[in-house]
Amino acid sequence: MNQELPSYPSLATYDEISIWRKALHSRSFLIGAFLAIVILIAGVLSIFWTPYAIDVLNVANRLKPMSSEFWFGTDQYGRDIFSMLMVGARTSIIVALIAVGIGMLIGVPLGLLAAARKGLLEELVMRTNDLIFAFPSLLSAVLITSIFGPGTINAVIAIGIFNIPVFARVARGGALSLSGREFLLAARLSGKNSFLITLEHVIPNIANLLIVQATIQLSLAILSEAGLSYLGLGTQPPMASWGRMLYEAQTMVAFAPQLALYPGFAIIFSVLGFNLLGDGLRDLLDPKMRRRVA
Amino acid sequence: MLWFAFLRLIGLLTTLLAASLVIFVVLEVIPGDPAEVMLGLNAQPDTLAALRAELGLNAPVSTRYVNWVLGMLQGDFGISYTYSVPVAELIGERIQISLPLATGALILSTIIAIPIGVYSARYHGKIIDTGIMSVAQIGIAIPNFWIAILLVYVFAIVLRVLPSGGFPGWEVSFFGSLQALILPVVALALPQASILARVMRSALLDVLHEDYIRTARAKGLSNKATLWRHGVRNALIPVLTILGLQFSFLIAGTVIIENLFYLPGLGRLIFQGITQRDLIVVKSSVMLLVALTIFVTFLVDIAYAAIDPRLRRRV
Numbered sequence: 004m005n006q007e008l009p010s011y012p013s014l015a016t017y018d019e020i021s022i023w024r025k026a027l028h029s030r031s032f033l034i035g036a037f038l039a040i041v042i043l044i045a046g047v048l049s050i051f052w053t054p055y056a057i058d059v060l061n062v063a064n065r066l067k068p069m070s071s072e073f074w075f076g077t078d079q080y081g082r083d084i085f086s087m088l089m090v091g092a093r094t095s096i097i098v099a100l101i102a103v104g105i106g107m108l109i110g111v112p113l114g115l116l117a118a119a120r121k122g123l124l125e126e127l128v129m130r131t132n133d134l135i136f137a138f139p140s141l142l143s144a145v146l147i148t149s150i151f152g153p154g155t156i157n158a159v160i161a162i163g164i165f166n167i168p169v170f171a172r173v174a175r176g177g178a179l180s181l182s183g184r185e186f187l188l189a190a191r192l193s194g195k196n197s198f199l200i201t202l203e204h205v206i207p208n209i210a211n212l213l214i215v216q217a218t219i220q221l222s223l224a225i226l227s228e229a230g231l232s233y234l235g236l237g238t239q240p241p242m243a244s245w246g247r248m249l250y251e252a253q254t255m256v257a258f259a260p261q262l263a264l265y266p267g268f269a270i271i272f273s274v275l276g277f278n279l280l281g282d283g284l285r286d287l288l289d290p291k292m293r294r295r296v297a
Numbered sequence: 298m299l300w301f302a303f304l305r306l307i308g309l310l311t312t313l314l315a316a317s318l319v320i321f322v323v324l325e326v327i328p329g330d331p332a333e334v335m336l337g338l339n340a341q342p343d344t345l346a347a348l349r350a351e352l353g354l355n356a357p358v359s360t361r362y363v364n365w366v367l368g369m370l371q372g373d374f375g376i377s378y379t380y381s382v383p384v385a386e387l388i389g390e391r392i393q394i395s396l397p398l399a400t401g402a403l404i405l406s407t408i409i410a411i412p413i414g415v416y417s418a419r420y421h422g423k424i425i426d427t428g429i430m431s432v433a434q435i436g437i438a439i440p441n442f443w444i445a446i447l448l449v450y451v452f453a454i455v456l457r458v459l460p461s462g463g464f465p466g467w468e469v470s471f472f473g474s475l476q477a478l479i480l481p482v483v484a485l486a487l488p489q490a491s492i493l494a495r496v497m498r499s500a501l502l503d504v505l506h507e508d509y510i511r512t513a514r515a516k517g518l519s520n521k522a523t524l525w526r527h528g529v530r531n532a533l534i535p536v537l538t539i540l541g542l543q544f545s546f547l548i549a550g551t552v553i554i555e556n557l558f559y560l561p562g563l564g565r566l567i568f569q570g571i572t573q574r575d576l577i578v579v580k581s582s583v584m585l586l587v588a589l590t591i592f593v594t595f596l597v598d599i600a601y602a603a604i605d606p607r608l609r610r611r612v
Binding site for chain 2: 130133134136137138139140141142145146147149150222226229230233234246249252253256257260263266267270271272274275278279
């Protein structure tokens with residue numbers, strides 16, 4: 004381990020080649036990246052092509068076992084499970100990316116503002132954060148989606164809201180840890196205002212923290228989306244979603260337990276993938292940062 | 298310390314007040330008139346108006362908010378629109394399922410996680426550590442409702458040793474009720490245990506580098522005694538924080554798990570309340586759960602400060 008690295012190194016100060024070399028030796032990063040890429044490819048590919056259409060019910064083909072015709076078999080409505088898993092990957096990734104995007108776009112500026120301005124504004128931002136944290140996130144997501152109507156968009160909003168305080172907290176913490184550092188003072192001396200300093204010096208220096216956090220939030224968002232869809236509050240048919248597939252498989256579990264396995268494995272693979280990717284990135288980008296699970 | 302506790306208490310009260318306001322406002326904008334839902338589509342306008350007056354729906358919003366909060370403070374949570382019984386009574390009934398469920402899961406996950414975390418830290422870097430942590434990594438990724446479905450398949454359908462759902466009631470059959478909670482508790486506990494085991498391990502690894510561990514070893518304490526008396530005890534502080542956070546996860550988890558196992562608990566009450574537009578039930582039970590979460594966080598903060606005096610300055 005290189006002990007000379009600063010505690011919040013920026014992407015720019017890194018020797019890019021050595022990062023890539025280390026990446027090739029990091030098991031977490033490699034497995035995580037592999038799983039994430041597989042899910043990503045399946046999701047993107049499903050926009051253009053799936054082995055079968057998933058909105059056509061074909062009772063003649065119901066509950067077919069695994070075969071060369073239907074790779075993972077078919078469900079009780081005769082839909083091809085492999086095709087549904089592909090579309091489910093698309094749903095999960097879209098929901099997770101937008102929800103985490105909402106959290107970052109709103110949370111990061113709020114956190115940076117709180118760190119830069121201090122005083123009453125900081126107090127307000129942090130107390131609002133605490134307030135959102137006080138609501139068990141899944142419970143509130145259930146409330147929001149059932150009030151404003153079940154569906155993908157409302158699920159995205161419900162999950163996104165709970166990402167805001169997470170990113171606000173990380174951004175503020177990162178920015179505060181930089182305060183008093185020489186390069187910030189130098190920027191101040193050169194006549195830059197707070198906004199410019201934040202934009203040009205603080206954000207690049209906390210980018211690593213944010214990237215790692217985003218990866219972890221992606222996996223949490225995938226789990227939340229699955230939970231909401233399982234309760235019938237997320238993605239609606241005919242669109243496929245892993246949570247919804249599990250819900251439908253549950254009624255059939257006595258006769259066709261295999262139906263519950265595939266969507267479960269899909270959820271586990273993708274969540275595991277993003278978690279490992281986050282762990283790997285954390286180790287690669289910031290060796291001094293201790294491993295934390297929460 | 299007292300001053301810290303006092304400031305925290307003020308914070309607790311403001312958060313509670315703000316939370317009640319948020320819940321009230323969110324449920325105000327909900328589409329659908331409770332009176333209409335109760336009377337059905339063919340209701341006469343005058344009966345509708347009479348019911349609205351009876352439910353107090355005609356009063357201005359601010360009055361209704363104040364009445365709701367004041368009522369709750371006196372233990373009056375309102376009357377359920379659909380069940381026509383006091384909400385406090387409903388909650389009292391349902392919490393007899395949710396509370397054992399959540400605490401059972403919390404206890405089980407702690408019992409599983411702490412020895413595993415300690416063991417893994419002790420054999421840090423060995424194959425057994427890597428193996429345990431890989432399993433934990435996968436455990437974190439598993440949704441609890443998926444474990445639940447698998448447990449139902451194995452223990453209720455194939456082995457037929459445990460019920461797949463439903464709840465007989467504590468008075469009817471104590472043993473049967475206990476049995477009905479086993480699978481839900483396990484399903485809730487396993488993913489939480491994976492998280493907790495990792496926290497326990499990393500907290501212990503942090504502590505084991507401290508000087509006082511070397512001192513303890515130097516004064517002749519055995520490896521085992523050092524590990525448990527000086528290591529684990531100090532490492533429990535971050536574990537406690539995570540336990541507090543997990544309570545909130547478990548509360549939310551009960552919504553899904555209670556639905557899956559047809560357990561008439563608080564989570565299911567809320568879920569049904571939303572679909573039946575029984576808003577007073579939803580409002581009051583959500584408020585209760587949020588208040589519980591805020592209170593647990595408060596307790597953890599206080600406990601944390603009591604253990605580590607350095608934290609008292611950061612309010």
